[in-house]
Amino acid sequence: MAQIWKDEDVSLEPLKGRKVAVIGYGSQGRAWALNMRDSGVDVIVGLRPNGKSWDQAKADGFEPLPIPEAAKKADVIVMLIPDMAQPEVYEKYIEPNLEEGNALVFAHGFNIHYGLIKPPKNVDVVMVAPKSPGPKVREAYLQGRGVPALVAVHQDATGKAWDLVLAIAKAIGCTRAGVIKTTFKEETETDLIGEQTVLVGGLMELLLKGFENLVELGYQPEIAYFEAINEAKLIMDLIWQYGFYGMLKRVSDTAKYGGLTVGPRVIDEHVKENMKKASERVLNGEFAKEWVEEYKSGSKKLTELMEKVKEHPAEKVGRELRKMMGLEEE
Ligand code: NDP
Ligand code: MG
Ligand code: MG
Numbered sequence: 001m002a003q004i005w006k007d008e009d010v011s012l013e014p015l016k017g018r019k020v021a022v023i024g025y026g027s028q029g030r031a032w033a034l035n036m037r038d039s040g041v042d043v044i045v046g047l048r049p050n051g052k053s054w055d056q057a058k059a060d061g062f063e064p065l066p067i068p069e070a071a072k073k074a075d076v077i078v079m080l081i082p083d084m085a086q087p088e089v090y091e092k093y094i095e096p097n098l099e100e101g102n103a104l105v106f107a108h109g110f111n112i113h114y115g116l117i118k119p120p121k122n123v124d125v126v127m128v129a130p131k132s133p134g135p136k137v138r139e140a141y142l143q144g145r146g147v148p149a150l151v152a153v154h155q156d157a158t159g160k161a162w163d164l165v166l167a168i169a170k171a172i173g174c175t176r177a178g179v180i181k182t183t184f185k186e187e188t189e190t191d192l193i194g195e196q197t198v199l200v201g202g203l204m205e206l207l208l209k210g211f212e213n214l215v216e217l218g219y220q221p222e223i224a225y226f227e228a229i230n231e232a233k234l235i236m237d238l239i240w241q242y243g244f245y246g247m248l249k250r251v252s253d254t255a256k257y258g259g260l261t262v263g264p265r266v267i268d269e270h271v272k273e274n275m276k277k278a279s280e281r282v283l284n285g286e287f288a289k290e291w292v293e294e295y296k297s298g299s300k301k302l303t304e305l306m307e308k309v310k311e312h313p314a315e316k317v318g319r320e321l322r323k324m325m326g327l328e329e330e
Contacts, residue, residue: 003181005151005166010175012039014160014167021046021074023067023089024081025053027134028107032080032172034060035141039171046070046077071097076164078105084295087116098123101158105168108191109184112154114288125155126165129187130174137172146176154184192282197275206267207232211314221317229314230321 022033023046030053037043045057046067057064064070071077071094079086079094090111098104103124111117112125119125130137132147140147149169153161169179195201210228215221238247248256281287294301309315 004178005169005175005181006178007146007170007175010166010170011163012041012167012170014163015041015076015171018042018075019044019073020076020078020168021065021070022078022080023047023070023094024079025057025062025064026080026082028130028137029053029078029080029134030056030060031134031138031141032078032107033057033062034138035172036168038141039173041171044070044073046074068093068097074102076103076105076168078107078168079111080107083108083110084292086111090117095120103158103161103164105165106184109152109154109188110192110288113184113188114285116292119155121155122157123155124153124157124161124164126161126168127152127154127184127187128165128169128172128174128179129182129191130172137174140177141173144176146173148177149174149179150182150187151179152182152184152187189279189282192287193275193279196278196282196287201278202275203232208312208314215313221313222321225314225317225321229318 019042020036021044022029022036025033025045025047029045033043033045043062045062045064046069047054047057047064049066054064065073067089077094077098079090081089094104098120100122101124103126104119106112106125106127107129109127109129112119112127127150129150129152130147131149132140137147149172151165151169153165156162158164166175166179169175207229211221211224214224214228235247235251238250242250248259251259278287
């Protein structure tokens with residue numbers, strides 16, 4: 001059974017008298033900085049001057065500092081800029097300002113696990129990975145709830161790294177929902193495998209192929225969009241709230257029978273084999289290497305792939321239908 005901590009198991013004491021620098025003020029950064037400040041933590045924000053988020057931080061009542069200054073002033077440094085930007089920023093601005101007994105906090109294990117950031121031996125290296133986008137981390141906190149998170153310690157230089165990582169999880173509200181003990185390796189690999197095979201990759205591809213199949217059979221794209229894409233949210237909401245059995249209890253008997261007998265023939269063992277192959281590339285570091293190279297050479301392939309999605313017939317008809325339904329456009 002996983003080890004789980006709740007709010008009442010954790011003290012904020014390890015953060016008392018320590019200055020926490022949140023580096024980055026985007027999705028997670030803004031939520032963490034605001035939640036920690038509201039929890040009584042001494043928070044400063046480190047940003048690149050003239051960046052977009054500088055003004056946002058000011059509007060929220062922070063006095064942002066350039067990253068090296070924030071890192072120098074702080075005892076606890078929280079890395080909340082995009083993962084691919086972290087190694088360079090760390091090397092240039094953070095590492096030279098680290099002191100013995102400081103702590104480095106991550107929200108994802110990627111850079112530490114794949115060795116792209118190698119902190120000195122005399123600092124704590126910990127992780128709180130909220131299982132939710134930043135705005136939800138803030139919204140839940142304001143509602144008196146929290147989002148669950150994974151916590152891990154990569155390096156315990158002070159002997160108190162666990163107390164610290166739990167205190168941070170509490171300060172951002174995550175212990176209210178519960179935080180689960182993991183390792184940088186487990187968090188990184190499951191995150192990558194999950195987003196590639198299921199959440200982003202698998203799910204989107206399933207919906208697109210479902211749409212394409214209907215259109216190729218000669219049905220109207222509008223009908224295909226509703227059937228194969230729009231309705232997926234409604235089913236997912238049921239699974240989210242009630243589980244698979246609970247979802248099945250809430251659809252028609254015809255849908256139950258058809259789904260249970262045909263589903264495994266469509267998503268068959270080949271799909272599982274493909275998932276295993278993709279996982280292998282995460283485990284042996286091939287995917288990380290490929291992505292770092294792609295990022296360093298300007299993310300051209302990523303831009304191309306994004307454009308291709310934008311032009312997909314499902315997106316074209318989807319944009320019209322979402323407008324019709326009064327849903328927000330990006
Ligand atoms: P964002 O993309 O929202 O980060 C944007 C912030 O990073 C801005 O303040 C931006 O500043 C700054 N920034 C971007 N590039 C640079 C750079 N080269 N140098 C200095 N500052 C830069 O990041 P996220 O919040 O999405 O991710 C932060 C961490 O949280 C990552 O480790 C991620 O894996 C993790 N995480 C993210 C989740 C999510 O849902 N987003 C969920 C769980 C974990 P400026 O305004 O100047 O551009
Ligand atoms: Mg991820
Ligand atoms: Mg139906």
